[in-house]
Amino acid sequence: MAVVFRTCKSLSKNAIFTRGISSSLRLHSQKPPTPPEPLVNVDVDDKSGVAVVTLNRPPVNSLNTPLLSELKNIIKGLEDNKSRGMILTSSSETVFSAGLDLMEMYNAPKDKLSAFWTTLQSTWLALYRSSFPTVAAINGHAPAGGCLLSLSCEYRVMVGPKFSIGLNETQLGIVAPPWFVICMRDVLGHRQTEMALTSGRMFSAPEALKLGLIDAMVTNKAEAITEAQKFIAQFAKIPPLARKLTKESVRQEGIKYMEDNMIDDLQMFMDLVTQEKIQKGIGLYLASLKKK
Numbered sequence: 235m236a237v238v239f240r241t242c243k244s245l246s247k248n249a250i251f252t253r254g255i256s257s258s259l260r261l262h263s264q265k266p267p268t269p270p271e272p273l274v275n276v277d278v279d280d281k282s283g284v285a286v287v288t289l290n291r292p293p294v295n296s297l298n299t300p301l302l303s304e305l306k307n308i309i310k311g312l313e314d315n316k317s318r319g320m321i322l323t324s325s326s327e328t329v330f331s332a333g334l335d336l337m338e339m340y341n342a343p344k345d346k347l348s349a350f351w352t353t354l355q356s357t358w359l360a361l362y363r364s365s366f367p368t369v370a371a372i373n374g375h376a377p378a379g380g381c382l383l384s385l386s387c388e389y390r391v392m393v394g395p396k397f398s399i400g401l402n403e404t405q406l407g408i409v410a411p412p413w414f415v416i417c418m419r420d421v422l423g424h425r426q427t428e429m430a431l432t433s434g435r436m437f438s439a440p441e442a443l444k445l446g447l448i449d450a451m452v453t454n455k456a457e458a459i460t461e462a463q464k465f466i467a468q469f470a471k472i473p474p475l476a477r478k479l480t481k482e483s484v485r486q487e488g489i490k491y492m493e494d495n496m497i498d499d500l501q502m503f504m505d506l507v508t509q510e511k512i513q514k515g516i517g518l519y520l521a522s523l524k525k526k
């Protein structure tokens with residue numbers, strides 16, 4: 235495996251300016267700080283050209299603006315490099331992603347909320363319409379936004395039996411936006427989507443397999459990656475342009491929905507998330523998670 239690019243912008247400045255007592259600017263030298271761990275890692279296999287993209291925001295890979303931005307940049311980089319495929323997974327041993335970072339939505343100023351949602355929209359669109367084959371290797375729990383990322387890929391392999399997956403928004407008193415619904419309907423069909431979404435049900439991996447919410451269940455991450463590689467390998471002889479255009483055609487409803495409704499969708503989110511009772515609900519939910 236060769237690392238092609240890392241998205242972490244290292245804090246390479248080794249000097250800072252501070253304002254002293256005399257108000258004059260002084261230059262202090264200091265040791266270069268250790269660069270923070272990238273929020274998303276990418277490793278491309280030299281032989282197959284397939285990228286393993288690993289969410290890396292402990293403890294639960296909750297999706298905040300910087301992580302989503304990094305993910306979007308990586309997908310764009312893979313597009314530019316005519317990637318042969320992407321496997322999305324997690325560095326955690328128990329959580330694929332806990333979904334949207336609730337801290338980003340709690341007591342946040344409007345400009346931050348807006349930047350958060352628009353980053354989510356564009357990252358989702360980049361993943362959903364990506365030209366290369368995509369597989370989620372779901373090696374842990376995948377509630378809400380974690381499930382959305384998985385549904386946006388073309389194939390889902392999940393480590394089971396103990397992890398769970400689903401769009402649980404209604405259980406939290408919030409509403410899954412229409413593009414979340416489209417993503418689930420793409421995979422489950424109308425009736426099962428209605429049943430799953432109205433109850434906000436989380437499915438164990440075996441239940442998800444039976445329903446078709448995931449395509450395969452394995453017992454560990456290494457097997458998940460191997461299965462994902464096998465899925466992608468079947469496209470080796472399919473002309474990439476024909477594949478890309480066909481995927482776009484099949485996914486046209488979701489793509490068009492987002493392209494035509496970005497602003498309305500943002501407005502819907504802002505109207506909902508800024509309501510007092512929603513804020514109270516998010517606060518209580520966060521407190522219940524921390525109390526566990």
Ligand SMILES: CC/C=C\CC/C=C/CC(=O)SCCNC(=O)CCNC(=O)[C@H](O)C(C)(C)COP(=O)(O)OP(=O)(O)OC[C@H]1O[C@@H](n2cnc3c(N)ncnc32)[C@H](O)[C@@H]1OP(=O)(O)O
Pocket residue numbers: 293294296328329331332333334335336337339375377378379380402403406408409410411503506507512520523524525526
């Ligand atoms: C109004 C909005 C309108 C429209 C938006 C609709 C779309 C929403 C989509 C979403 O994605 S909303 C997010 C929904 N996510 C969840 O319900 C998942 C909540 N988390 C869990 O169920 C569990 O954390 C887990 C099963 C994923 C993992 O369990 P475990 O390994 O036991 O970890 P902990 O629960 O102890 O969590 C560790 C740590 O992380 C914090 N945390 C967990 N999830 C989130 C999150 N989504 N956002 C922010 N922070 C989260 C948790 O509070 C713990 O914090 P500590 O400070 O105690 O370490």
